[in-house]
Amino acid sequence: MTVVDAESRFHVLAVDDSIIDRKLIEMLLKTSSYQVTTVDSGSKALEVLGLREEGDDSSPSSSSSSPDHQEVGVNLIITDYCMPGMTGYDLLRRVKGSSSLKDIPVVIMSSENVPARINRCLEDGAEEFFLKPVKLADMKKLKSHLVRRKQPQLQPQEKPLPQQQKPEPLPQQQKPEPVPQEQKPDQASQQPAEDAPTPEVVAVSECSKKRKAAAIEPEVLSSPVTTNPRLPSSGLAVET
């Protein structure tokens, strides 16, 4: 149950394949009074979240970790974009595609300022996109995504769904520019989304390929980092 206690700390799951970045983000989060768990891959993140990599979260008994992600109590996921195996974007899609996890806010980080990439992440459910190096000031932006979820009654546009899974995604975002976003608009021929057993270099090349592809796409955002105006639909499993 969602005990809204201002003093209880939020639990953030940070995902980054770089050990340096994990250390930095961990310190940033701890300094900002969050409880932190760091993992080095999207697949490990899914494990922590109680979701098997195959994407089947409908059978709780088959999950190796806690069947109910709320027991793990992750209030926010912050993930690097470019990672071998499952990219941050893939992880975002997995989380948002999961009925039990989709209300967890996801923030993406990247060292590359690629408007098309940023826009796609925001379109597909990310709350924020931070450009690396992430700063202490960026941590303040996280609060609003968490607090919002803790107090859904304060938001008039919220649908009154406490903890339930919404059947349909939110079409609430207003993006002025018609971004031709598909799953992966680039010519990333290798799609290591879900079944990249080896933490090899394939998906990382995809990130660099994306970068090249994105470089020729028109700039669709005036400012590279925007906050998604889309509000969450239902209360998040705020669990401490």
Add this chain to the structure above:
Amino acid sequence: MEYANLRRQAASLKRSLFDQVEDLQDEASPNFAEEVVSLFFKDSARLVANIEQAMEKYPGDFNRWDAHMQQLKGSCFSIGASKMNNECTSFRNSCGQENAEGCRKSFQKVKREHAILRQKLESYFQLLRQAGPARTATRSGGK
């Protein structure tokens, strides 16, 4: 003289590297900057070795080389090692052009900048220890 030179280097290094890291350090662990740097060198040594190995074992596999270098570049970027970062970028550009010779040259530069950086940072931390009282209110001596 050398001391003054090091001090100058340390100051500019501090400016370029540590503004953010030391913010965190002040707030939390007093050794955070040094921990991060130490972690960086362990990790980057590993990544450099990976690249070296990849270039030997997989000649012409520019995607692979590039992917490894991307990881190293990421670390450099995060810690603010801009010269090293630039050489990493050159390497990646050569990969993009499938220019093996360009890659090899850039890689030498990456390694050189890495060594220089290590030396500078070691000096920096040494300086910190020597200059201890100037940084903190108490005379904490060596660490």
